[in-house]
Structure formats: C-alpha cells, structure tokens
Amino acid sequence: MKNISIIGGGTMGNGIAHVMALHGFHVQLIDKNDAALQKAMQTIEKNLERQLQKNHINVDQKEMTLANIQCFNEISTGVASSELIIEAVTEIESTKMEIFRLADLHASPNCILASNTSSISISKLAEATKRPEKVIGMHFMNPVPVMKLVEIIEGKHGSKETLETIVKLTQTIGKTPCVVKDAPGFISNRLLMPMINEAILALQEGISDAKTIDDIMKLGMAHPMGPLQLADYIGLDVCHNILCILEEGFQNAKYHPAELLKGKIDKGKLGVKTGEGFYKY
Ligand SMILES: NC(=O)c1ccc[n+]([C@@H]2O[C@H](COP(=O)([O-])OP(=O)(O)OC[C@H]3O[C@@H](n4cnc5c(N)ncnc54)[C@H](O)[C@@H]3O)[C@@H](O)[C@H]2O)c1
Structure with a gap:
C-alpha cells in the first residue's frame, strides 16, 4: 500500500494524514473547504515541529512528512490512485453515505473504504457502495499522533482479507488495533x-x-x-x-x-x- 486518501481535513483528518505521511505513505488530503485544508497543513506543521523539539522525529522526517501530503478539493481527483480511503468528515449519516457513494464511484476496484466515524453503523455505510466487503471502521482517537488505540470495526459485510490488511496497516503506523463488531457506539x-x-x-x-x-x-x-x-x-x-x-x-x-x-x-x-x-x- 502506498497511496492513502483522507476525506475531511478537520481535527481527526489532519491527525490521520500526519501519522500516515510520517510513516512514508503518500497522502491525498481532501476537503471541500479550502480554509480547512490550509488550517490542516498549518496544524500538521505545528505538530511536527513539536515532535521535532521533543526529539521524537528529525528534520528529514518532518520534511518528508510534509512532502508526502497533497491537498485536493474534489473526491473524484483525490481518490483516483488510492489503495485506501479513510473518511473523516462531520458526523452526519447522510453526509457520510454520500461520501461513500462518491468514493466508491471514483476509487479503483481494489481500494478499501474506511470510516473514522465515532458511532454510525459501518454496515450501513457499506450499503452505500458496491464493494461492501471492502468497507471497514478505523476509529482513531484524538489527538491522533499521540493516542495508541485504533478501534477497528468489522461491518457485517466485511471480508477477512480487508480486516487483516487494516490490522496490519494499523500496526505498521505504530498503533494498537482492537477489533470489535459493528454495534451502536462500538465499544469505546x-x-x-x-x-x-x-x-x-x-x-x-x-x-x-x-x-x-x-x-x-x-x-x-x-x-x-x-x-x-x-x-x-x-x-x-x-x-x-x-x-x-x-x-x-x-x-x-x-x-x-x-x-x-x-x-x-x-x-x-x-x-x-x-x-x-x-x-x-
Ligand atoms: N473529534 C474527535 O475527538 C473525534 C474522535 C474520534 C472520531 N471522531 C470522528 O471523526 C470524524 C471527523 O470529526 P472531526 O472532529 O475531525 O470533525 P471536524 O468538524 O473537525 O472536521 C470535519 C471536516 O470535514 C469536512 N467536510 C464536511 N463535509 C465534507 C464533504 N462533503 N467533503 C469533504 N469534506 C467535508 C469539513 O470541511 C471539515 O474540515 C467524525 O466522524 C467524528 O465522529 C472525532
């Protein structure tokens, strides 16, 4: 996996972009709002600087992380080369359903679609797509660069292969995956x-x-x-x-x-x- 698209550049989206880019992935950060993208890049730079001051990363890692992130306004262009999409837009079911429909339409057939939702049913989001077996929950915690947990939610249509890929990826970025079934509010x-x-x-x-x-x-x-x-x-x-x-x-x-x-x-x-x-x- 090389290319990861993050849809939504708010509190969670910029944190997820930061962590993925720091681990060498090419990140396409997508937000409909230009100001949100600008603020996201400023926040990522500020948080990288803090990590640098604490000697958690070096200058090369900071520069590589920033260079690994590209910003987009449109889902159609932002997801074109992705192998994984992580949706982190506002917690409104109808908004997320529409994002999943669009992501499914524009992403390559093998791309996995994940949601960072705190509470919306993953199985329901999967039903907005033609690839329900490739839909999964990746519930990161705030602040993403600091918190170790990713609650992984298996939708009722999700495949074992999708789950294994996402568990492995979570470990690759230094987080601990905890797998739960889809139910209101998950466990957290x-x-x-x-x-x-x-x-x-x-x-x-x-x-x-x-x-x-x-x-x-x-x-x-x-x-x-x-x-x-x-x-x-x-x-x-x-x-x-x-x-x-x-x-x-x-x-x-x-x-x-x-x-x-x-x-x-x-x-x-x-x-x-x-x-x-x-x-x-
Ligand atoms: N904030 C937390 O502590 C926290 C923790 C865990 C999970 N979550 C979940 O993460 C998700 C995002 O939360 P957040 O706090 O980052 O929200 P936020 O309000 O900070 O950011 C949401 C971003 O989504 C963008 N957006 C909205 N609709 C869009 C669309 N149609 N296309 C592209 N971009 C769009 C907005 O412009 C905004 O920048 C939610 O599902 C939330 O439940 C939040």
Missing part, C-alpha cells in the same frame, strides 16, 4: 458516553460540583481526565449526537441525553471549541 463510546451522561446527571441533580465529580474519577479511578472535562474536549454537541445514536440503536431510554447537556448546547456552550462547556477556557 458505548462505555464512555453513559459515564459522561451519568456525570452530567449527577451535576444536574446537585449531588456535587463539576470539579469534585471530575476529581473523584481522576483521584479514585486513575482516569487522566474527569468525565465532564473530557466531554468539554470531545464537544458537548458530539456527546449529545452519540448518546442519541445509542438511544435509538438500542431502543433504550437509559442513553437519553441529560437535560443539562441539551441546555448547554442550546446556549452555544459546546466545550473547549467555543470557550465554555462545563468549564471556562
């Missing part, structure tokens, strides 16, 4: 989001304040970050969307998002990205 968000929602419910009920709730999980359970602070980093809108997908997918009201979470979103307090969530930034 099925476990994480109910904990975050429960912390929000406890805050809403006045059981304690945000800092104390977070301290209990940090000091008592050795979590590096408390659930409310983590929710702020993920984005409260993103947490809300994933909880809705869990509630609908399992038809179970236990996943229903807390009122306080909805209230914060209505006020535009989405966490770190808007300067305020459960904390001020």
Whole structure:
C-alpha cells in the first residue's frame, strides 16, 4: 500500500494524514473547504515541529512528512490512485453515505473504504457502495499522533482479507488495533458516553460540583481526565449526537441525553471549541 486518501481535513483528518505521511505513505488530503485544508497543513506543521523539539522525529522526517501530503478539493481527483480511503468528515449519516457513494464511484476496484466515524453503523455505510466487503471502521482517537488505540470495526459485510490488511496497516503506523463488531457506539463510546451522561446527571441533580465529580474519577479511578472535562474536549454537541445514536440503536431510554447537556448546547456552550462547556477556557 502506498497511496492513502483522507476525506475531511478537520481535527481527526489532519491527525490521520500526519501519522500516515510520517510513516512514508503518500497522502491525498481532501476537503471541500479550502480554509480547512490550509488550517490542516498549518496544524500538521505545528505538530511536527513539536515532535521535532521533543526529539521524537528529525528534520528529514518532518520534511518528508510534509512532502508526502497533497491537498485536493474534489473526491473524484483525490481518490483516483488510492489503495485506501479513510473518511473523516462531520458526523452526519447522510453526509457520510454520500461520501461513500462518491468514493466508491471514483476509487479503483481494489481500494478499501474506511470510516473514522465515532458511532454510525459501518454496515450501513457499506450499503452505500458496491464493494461492501471492502468497507471497514478505523476509529482513531484524538489527538491522533499521540493516542495508541485504533478501534477497528468489522461491518457485517466485511471480508477477512480487508480486516487483516487494516490490522496490519494499523500496526505498521505504530498503533494498537482492537477489533470489535459493528454495534451502536462500538465499544469505546458505548462505555464512555453513559459515564459522561451519568456525570452530567449527577451535576444536574446537585449531588456535587463539576470539579469534585471530575476529581473523584481522576483521584479514585486513575482516569487522566474527569468525565465532564473530557466531554468539554470531545464537544458537548458530539456527546449529545452519540448518546442519541445509542438511544435509538438500542431502543433504550437509559442513553437519553441529560437535560443539562441539551441546555448547554442550546446556549452555544459546546466545550473547549467555543470557550465554555462545563468549564471556562
Ligand atoms: N473529534 C474527535 O475527538 C473525534 C474522535 C474520534 C472520531 N471522531 C470522528 O471523526 C470524524 C471527523 O470529526 P472531526 O472532529 O475531525 O470533525 P471536524 O468538524 O473537525 O472536521 C470535519 C471536516 O470535514 C469536512 N467536510 C464536511 N463535509 C465534507 C464533504 N462533503 N467533503 C469533504 N469534506 C467535508 C469539513 O470541511 C471539515 O474540515 C467524525 O466522524 C467524528 O465522529 C472525532
């Protein structure tokens, strides 16, 4: 495998492009928005510089990584020579279905189509293509250059060959693959989001304040970050969307998002990205 296209140059897309290019792959980074592509390249350069300062990489690796990334606006041209496409656009099912349809239309027949979705069914995305056996989930964690896990999701139509290729690739880029079956929220968000929602419910009920709730999980359970602070980093809108997908997918009201979470979103307090969530930034 030499050529990898990443569709979506936001938080996750630029991180995935960074890691793939650093490991010698030729990356075609595709985003419909020029400003997003410019920002992605600036972020990658800044993050490479940080790795260089820490002696994690050398100057040649930094230059090679930047030279390995080419930017595109159109999926049709950006995926033409790819052997793997990783979709990392906004978490909206209809948007992703359309991207998978287009990627399938323009990519070579052997190309594998992966999604970085946090919660949308891989089997459903596969159904937008004529190659469902080549569709798989590659759920990277944020920040991608730092986090070791890639949750690999096997769709119900996926082939063993596709899975083996993606597991091997994940190891090649220095990450640890953990393979799970396709189910709402997979494993990571099925476990994480109910904990975050429960912390929000406890805050809403006045059981304690945000800092104390977070301290209990940090000091008592050795979590590096408390659930409310983590929710702020993920984005409260993103947490809300994933909880809705869990509630609908399992038809179970236990996943229903807390009122306080909805209230914060209505006020535009989405966490770190808007300067305020459960904390001020
Ligand atoms: N942010 C996280 O912590 C995190 C962690 C794991 C997985 N994810 C998943 O990764 C995916 C991307 O999330 P993100 O946080 O990087 O989002 P983001 O909003 O930072 O970036 C999304 C990018 O997709 C682009 N885009 C949207 N529609 C497009 C289209 N039709 N064609 C081309 N580009 C398009 C946007 O211009 C934007 O640059 C989502 O599925 C999300 O659930 C996010």
